[in-house]
Amino acid sequence: MNEKELAIREKESSFEIQAADLSKNELPSLEDAQELPIDLCGNYWSPEHAGEFKKMFFAEIKPQKVLSATNPDELIDLDCAFFLERKEDGTVQTITNGSRRLVGILEQYIENGALKRGTPLKITYMGKRKNKTNNFQSDNWSVKPLLINLPVAG
Template sequence: MSENELSLRTDSAFEIQTADLSTDLPSLDDAKELPIDLCGNYWTPKHVGEFKKMFFVDIKPQKVLSATNPDELIDLECATFLEKLGNGTVQTVTNGSRRLVGILEQYIANGSLKSGTALKITYMGKRDNKTNRYQSDNWSVRPLRINLSVVG
């Protein structure tokens, strides 16, 4: 690879260009902004029935503030998605609900859920735990069939 060539790296479900930082950097004057915002938006639904249609990316630990000790950072397994907004931009969306992550993990394990799968995720409200000590979020997760044919 020459000094001025850019390489491609796969990062989750989309490819991001990278430059070799040990050589002369290429100009960014004519660089095109991709229609994706890498700043993750943590989705905390407020109303029963609230839903999002998104593409599943992966599940991985993320550093978040502890619910019991706000001065402590903990690793929380979070599901990451890509959501296409009405203006055409794409944003990352994360959610660390133990119940939602658990549902997704079982389908990853059996091979039914892969990065790039389109899903409709609906918040179904709170549900009592078996111990009745607290309530957990309840979810509906439905795969979506998308039309990939070109209209023209």
């Protein structure tokens, strides 16, 4: 991916949240402020059982600071997939997953243009699968696009 493509990808993956100018002497009142139905505190999804799934909207892939698996005192950048999930009460929460295999699958489809911000997906955890090249086990996933009724722009 070249710099121009990265800049476009970054622009598409950002959203605007209001911010007040804190250098002014007077802050705007928050008395009548409306709460947006989105929770910015993300939840890391670590499925435990094969067959667990989530239906979510793809948001982006970006690095996140996590503790190293080999050195618990070290913070490393791990590419993570971010999704938006609508909860039963109508609020939206962010869901994160850093499985190398899942992120790798999603990256392929981003690069060929098939996966964009807002794509609805059903992601199912298929359990662990032994790698052919070593004795390690990796997470195995199923990623299926969903067909939904979207409002027609006009």
